[in-house]
Amino acid sequence: xxxxxxxxxxxxxxxxxxxxxxxxxxxxxxxxxxxxxxxxxxxxxxxxxxxxxxxxxxxxxxxxxxxxxxxxxxxxxxxxxxxxxxxxxxxxxxxxxxxxxxxxxxxxxxxxxxxxxxxxxxxxxxxxxxxxxxxxxxxxxxxxxxxxxxxxxxxxxxxxxxxxxxxxxxxxxxxxxxxxxxxxxxxxxxxxxxxxxxxxxxxxxxxxxxxxxxxxxxxxxxxxxxxxxxxxxxxxxxxxxxxxxxxxxxxxxxxxxxxxxxxxxxxxxxxxxxxxxxxxxxxxxxxxxxxxxxxxxxxxxxxxxxxxxxxxxxxxxxxxxxxxxxxxxxxxxxxxxxxxxxxxxxxxxxxxxxxxxxxxxxxxxxxxxxxxxxxxxxxxxxxxxxxxxxxxxxxxxxxxxxxxxxxxxxxxxxxxxxxxxxxx
RNA sequence: GGAGAGUUGUCCGAGUGGUUGAAGGAGCACGAUUGGAAAUCGUGUGUGCGUUGAUAGCGUACCGAGGGUUCGAAUCCCUCACUCUCCGCCA
Numbered sequence: 469x470x471x472x473x474x475x476x477x478x479x480x481x482x483x484x485x486x487x488x489x490x491x492x493x494x495x496x497x498x499x500x501x502x503x504x505x506x507x508x509x510x511x512x513x514x515x516x517x518x519x520x521x522x523x524x525x526x527x528x529x530x531x532x533x534x535x536x537x538x539x540x541x542x543x544x545x546x547x548x549x550x551x552x553x554x555x556x557x558x559x560x561x562x563x564x565x566x567x568x569x570x571x572x573x574x575x576x577x578x579x580x581x582x583x584x585x586x587x588x589x590x591x592x593x594x595x596x597x598x599x600x601x602x603x604x605x606x607x608x609x610x611x612x613x614x615x616x617x618x619x620x621x622x623x624x625x626x627x628x629x630x631x632x633x634x635x636x637x638x639x640x641x642x643x644x645x646x647x648x649x650x651x652x653x654x655x656x657x658x659x660x661x662x663x664x665x666x667x668x669x670x671x672x673x674x675x676x677x678x679x680x681x682x683x684x685x686x687x688x689x690x691x692x693x694x695x696x697x698x699x700x701x702x703x704x705x706x707x708x709x710x711x712x713x714x715x716x717x718x719x720x721x722x723x724x725x726x727x728x729x730x731x732x733x734x735x736x737x738x739x740x741x742x743x744x745x746x747x748x749x750x751x752x753x754x755x756x757x758x759x760x761x762x763x764x765x766x767x768x769x770x771x772x773x774x775x776x777x778x779x780x781x782x783x784x785x786x787x788x789x790x791x792x793x794x795x796x797x798x799x800x801x802x803x804x805x806x807x808x809x810x811x812x813x814x815x816x817x818x819x820x821x822x823x824x825x826x827x828x829x830x831x832x833x834x835x836x837x838x839x840x841x842x843x844x845x846x847x848x849x850x851x852x853x854x855x856x857x858x859x860x861x862x863x864x865x866x867x868x869x870x871x872x873x874x875x876x877x878x879x880x881x882x883x884x885x886x887x888x889x890x891x892x
Numbered sequence: 893g894g895a896g897a898g899u900u901g902u903c904c905g906a907g908u909g910g911u912u913g914a915a916g917g918a919g920c921a922c923g924a925u926u927g928g929a930a931a932u933c934g935u936g937u938g939u940g941c942g943u944u945g946a947u948a949g950c951g952u953a954c955c956g957a958g959g960g961u962u963c964g965a966a967u968c969c970c971u972c973a974c975u976c977u978c979c980g981c982c983a
Contacts, residue, residue, distance in 0.1 A: 509942055513952045520952090523964040527910040536963070543963040711902090711939095839921055842947055843939080 469568040469830050476502050485574055488581045488791035498567050505560050512553040519546050569679055573826040575791050576763075576800040582790025588803070589790075594774065595783030597807045598866060605872070606810040607864040608741035611637060613872055614890055617742070628739070629731060629746040631857075636890045640863070640876070641749060643883035644856050645724050648751040648776055652853055656772040658722035658753060663702035665725055666693045671705040674831030676797035676823075683732045686746075695728035699752035700850040705831055707756060711843050712835040718757040718765055722853060725750065742857040743815065749856035755849040758835065759825065762847035763800075766822040770802045773818045773853045780859070780877045782866050783807040785814050799824040804854065806862045817858045820851030 475482050479495060486493055522543055526536045580589055611617025616637025622630040633641050652658040669692045672678040677685060677697060686695040696702055703723045712719070727750050738744035753772060757765045770786065777784045789801040798821035805814035825845035828834070834843035867875045873891040876884050 506942070509952085513942065516953085517951060519963075523962095524911060526963050530910085540963040547963075839937080840947095 469826060470571055470574065471829065472502065472564065472568060475568070475571065482571065486571070488575070489572055489794065490583065490792045491572060493570055495567070498564070501560055501564050501567070505557065505564060508553055508557045508560065512550055512557060515546055515550050515553070519543055519550065569673065569830075572796040573799050573823060575794060576822075579794065579800050580788065580790045583792045585793045587790045588787040588793055591786040591788050591802065593783070593785040594778060595781065595807070597783050597809065600809060602870045604809040604865060604868060606741060607861040610864045610868055610872065610874060614874065614892060616640070616890060627746075629744065631742060631745060636884070636887060637860075639884060639887070640880070640890070641856060641860055643880050644859050645749060645751060647880055647883050648853060648856070649722060649724055651776060651779070652722040652751070652753060652772060656720070656775070658720040661703060661721050661723040663696070663699055663706070663723050663725055665696050667696055667701050667705065668692055669694070671701055671708065674705045674708050675701045675827050676830060677701065680796065684730050686728045686730055696725055697729050698727050698750060699723040699725040700754060703752065703754040704827055704848050704850065707833045708831040710833060712756065712833070712846060714758070714835055714837050717835055717846065718755055718761060721754040723752050723754065725752070742861040745857060751853050751856065753820075753851045753853040756833065756846045757849065759844070759847050762822050762824060762849060766800065766802070766820060766849055769849055769851045770804070770820045773804055773820055773851050776854050776859070777804065777806060777817070779879045780863065782862050782877075784817070795819070795821060797821070797823045797826050799826065806858065807866065808862060809865045815858065817862065818852035818854040821849065823848045823850070
């Protein structure tokens with residue numbers, strides 16, 4: 469969340485930001501609440517001061533054997549007033565907190581203002597989309613005809629937006645996970661993690677999924693548990709309520725998890741194939757950095773994610789998200805979009821964001837520059853490194869042959885136990 | 893799931909109603925000592941909020957979380973979470 473004082477002192481700037489993000493939140497009432505909070509606080513603290521000093525006095529009087537009935541009665545009234553004010557204060561602070569939890573992060577100055585994804589500027593491209601001398605098939609058709617993806621049985625067993633991988637399909641998904649984890653651990657310096665798939669409410673608030681996006685999550689019934697929508701949640705909250713030491717920064721983590729998303733509101737979109745599933749695999753990259761380093765760290769994180777596609781030799785482009793398309797917690801986001809021949813367009817396969825101190829403030833993650841200095845909020849970054857199901861889809865479409873077989877990218881062959889091609 | 897024990901500052905660890913933000917120790921920082929270091933000695937060493945020009949001072953809150961009793965709670969009561977031990981079950 470944003471700093472309360474920042475919102476108070478920059479109300480119009482925050483309003484403009486909300487408008488640029490197409491966020492309808494109204495800040496009416498915020499200033500009054502903020503002012504009210506300080507008024508109550510000053511009054512209640514004054515009374516507490518009185519109570520504290522008088523209570524000490526009462527202790528001394530009792531020791532001296534004096535009667536304290538009158539003064540105790542007086543303090544009882546002060547106490548009643550205090551608890552009345554405290555209740556009022558709690559109410560005001562709850563409302564303020566609710567405001568703050570619903571205000572998204574401030575975009576960096578160089579983020580273009582725009583309505584939606586049509587206004588995301590392209591930053592760079594890598595690789596030439598292959599020229600097919602036959603009509604390329606969609607990955608779901610390839611997967612079914614090769615008998616490596618089974619959407620029908622997944623629908624029977626679970627429902628829409630689930631998939632069975634089988635045989636070399638399952639092997640390919642697993643090969644991608646292993647390849648990505650090895651790449652980030654060995655080449656890019658990320659510490660490998662495996663995290664819980666179920667997290668509590670505080671974690672979901674810490675990274676910004678709650679309270680606003682509850683309908684996008686799967687909640688475990690009769691509990692306060694949620695299925696993780698991304699490894700960003702457990703991995704960023706790994707350091708919740710901690711003060712990190714400066715010499716450990718930046719901290720890099722890579723974490724594979726399955727991801728669970730309700731996909732409410734995307735009915736009818738990407739109904740076929742691996743693109744939009746209730747459960748999918750993802751390798752996530754997470755960084756905790758000093759504030760002054762986070763922008764460079766964002767660039768190197770995107771590069772690490774791009775590296776996956778470069779090594780797999782699949783064409784992609786990088787776009788910079790405009791204000792209207794950026795996620796809630798992000799100050800700046802690059803999306804990597806992979807070339808999908810059957811759709812004849814680039815599709816998102818990774819999203820890398822610098823959340824600056826926004827999540828750190830929610831999750832209370834700080835660091836200390838040295839023993840004498842006050843703790844400061846870290847910056848948190850997260851990025852897909854990369855979405856595994858979409859990678860498999862991209863491999864199937866980009867590496868397909870006219871006879872319906874699919875070649876395995878060279879870098880994955882060792883992870884496939886030497887298999888170089890998937891055929892019928 | 894059953895029974896019991898715990899949760900205090902960076903760490904260890906005292907503290908069962910009053911001057912305790914919290915004994916003592918360790919660590920750390922600064923200073924003294926030293927040719928330099930170790931050892932030793934001295935001083936200091938939490939966070940949030942409010943006030944403020946101020947990372948000064950003052951006030952306030954915080955001893956797992958939330959509520960209650962009391963003039964006053966780390967200390968008493970209630971609820972919850974987590975940790976540990978034993979039993980049961982189990983990949």
